[in-house]
Amino acid sequence: MTSSNHNRPTTFLKTSPEHLALEEAKKALVMVHGRGGSATDMLQFSRYFKLQDFAVLAPEATGHSWYPLSFMADESSNEPQLSQSLDTLDQTVAMINKAGIGAENIYFFGFSQGACLSLEYTARHAKRYGGVAAIIGGVIGQKVHPERYSGDFAGTPVFIGTSNPDFHVPITRVYATVNILRDLNAAVTLKEYPGLGHTINQDQIELTNRLIFDRQP
Numbered sequence: 001m002t003s004s005n006h007n008r009p010t011t012f013l014k015t016s017p018e019h020l021a022l023e024e025a026k027k028a029l030v031m032v033h034g035r036g037g038s039a040t041d042m043l044q045f046s047r048y049f050k051l052q053d054f055a056v057l058a059p060e061a062t063g064h065s066w067y068p069l070s071f072m073a074d075e076s077s078n079e080p081q082l083s084q085s086l087d088t089l090d091q092t093v094a095m096i097n098k099a100g101i102g103a104e105n106i107y108f109f110g111f112s113q114g115a116c117l118s119l120e121y122t123a124r125h126a127k128r129y130g131g132v133a134a135i136i137g138g139v140i141g142q143k144v145h146p147e148r149y150s151g152d153f154a155g156t157p158v159f160i161g162t163s164n165p166d167f168h169v170p171i172t173r174v175y176a177t178v179n180i181l182r183d184l185n186a187a188v189t190l191k192e193y194p195g196l197g198h199t200i201n202q203d204q205i206e207l208t209n210r211l212i213f214d215r216q217p
Helices: 039-048 080-100 113-124 171-183 202-213
Strands: 012-017 025-032 054-061 106-110 131-135 157-164 186-196
Touching: 012 039, 012 106, 012 171, 025 039, 025 080, 025 113, 039 054, 054 080, 054 186, 080 106, 080 113, 106 113, 106 202, 113 131, 131 202, 171 186
Parallel strands: 025 054, 025 106, 106 131, 131 157, 157 186
Antiparallel strands: 012 054
16 A cells, blocks of 8 residues: 655555464454554564454554644644555555455554544444554544534444543543444443553553453344
8 A cells, every 4th residue: 555646655565474364364453553563563463362363454654654743733733644554554454355344343452542543433433443552642632623523433343442631642542433434333441541641551452352352242
């Protein structure tokens, strides 16, 4: 997945050699890195999850950032990168669909900026997904605009794990995000970790497995 348009940052898509090829898989996991991270980081992290019968895909943003400023900055200041990054996820989902895997068997895992992007994308395109795990993130925008989000998650399991406090993601935005997702009929589990810091811990990995991957049909 690349683009030669000089106004659009090139995005690379990597797949995990440790899991099934997309054409052979029954399910697909899209892993979205945080600011400064990479697709390789995410693919290496996938070994901690229970992913039998999965293809694992990880898009990577040029410059290792999906948008330039805070996810709570004025939205115009994060454009055009934000719209392009959301389109990257849309293209990734379309690629998975083309391989014969429906939304109910597509899963998302994102950390930090990648968690924000994953939550924003799925809330804008709410439907029955396999599951969503977002570690330290919330929907994007200076203000929350519930009218932006539509569809029906139809009980999609969503796990949000977050540090409280977190210097990038205020807990109030996490709460607002949970409300939006529940209004769209997602089955949201939120767990706060007092003073954890901006990181992923073992408990979040175990809960992602139990709440998201162990619930596979």
